[in-house]
């Protein structure tokens with residue numbers, strides 16, 4: 161114990177007097193985690209990063225060969241401080257097919273380190289730089305064809321803490337948006353190769369946070385407690401799109417505009433994050449619930465994947481937010497149940513029950529989940545549960561009709577009354593069969609199978 165204190169004292173004295181202290185190995189983290197604040201003086205720091213190409217999940221049933229910094233998309237979060245001397249080691253895994261390099265926007269020097277770090281498979285490169293400017297910076301691969309290396313997942317964030325650090329908060333998270341361009345359409349199953357044509361037209365099939373659809377939802381949501389201050393380090397890897405970053409149900413108390421440290425905007429709803437840029441957003445969470453992280457170019461969010469969740473636990477504060485205090489059906493004269501046209505053309509027909517369930521899960525996620533929730537639990541008093549629903553399990557034909565024609569008026573589900581309106585779902589017989597078979601197979605339901613022929617018959 162005494163010896164430790166003595167050692168710390170010596171180290172402090174040495175660094176204070178300008179003696180070269182032992183270099184520090186930087187702690188790197190995978191998204192959504194961020195290395196802890198540094199609380200130290202500037203010094204010599206060693207960063208070791210490995211490029212690796214690997215097959216991974218892009219969406220349910222969809223796989224993609226990602227090119228990564230550190231084995232995940234986005235790349236590892238690097239945290240250094242203003243005035244550090246960074247010795248950067250880039251290693252390219254022997255199994256890689258491509259050479260890679262790194263352009264760190266935090267570097268002052270040609271290519272941001274790109275030329276110095278060009279590394280063939282099975283090799284390592286070393287270069288050094290001084291962190292002259294504090295801020296939150298993107299890094300990315302800059303090996304030709306640059307667009308393709310970025311499109312395949314080669315980007316991440318490096319934070320250069322200003323001297324003295326950023327103001328203290330309770331939770332810090334790493335969120336990075338990016339797009340993927342695949343040969344097949346959104347949702348098309350299998351291993352999807354990169355599509356250069358789609359990348360050139362800048363119309364992606366997927367727009368995601370942290371590398372895949374659903375990387376930050378459900379039990380992978382980030383969390384905080386009522387009363388805590390939350391900080392998101394948000395980056396945009398592009399390669400093409402600009403993000404309108406927004407958190408549904410929050411207002412950013414502070415935005416470090418474009419990831420700089422000088423211009424701090426306050427009370428912001430949506431902040432623009434350029435491709436190859438960043439922002440730091442701080443906010444205090446006041447009430448419990450699930451906040452939804454989105455790109456407010458909203459079709460990207462609800463149809464292409466850029467949706468994340470921040471779950472807040474804690475006590476209600478009815479003064480800040482009352483929740484629903486009134487709930488009545490509003491059906492003015494002449495109005496009928498509306499229908500939602502999803503415009504989705506499905507071509508692949510299920511041949512087995514397992515396939516029906518798998519396809520049905522996707523239909524559920526894009527057509528039912530918003531109301532009935534991902535675990536089928538519904539929302540008390542508003543959307544009835546599908547999980548263990550006596551209403552559902554008692555009568556298959558009635559369940560089919562609810563989906564094909566909509567449902568309104570008083571119903572009772574598991575002893576609780578509901579009096580809402582479910583819009584008719586404009587789905588094909590095949591899709592209705594799939595989604596109901598999925599629902600029946602999930603959450604303790606009766607495991608009945610619904611076929612397209614039964615749907616067709618029930619429509620009459």
Ligand SMILES: [Cu+2]
Pocket residue numbers: 227258259260261301302303309314
């Ligand atoms: Cu690369």
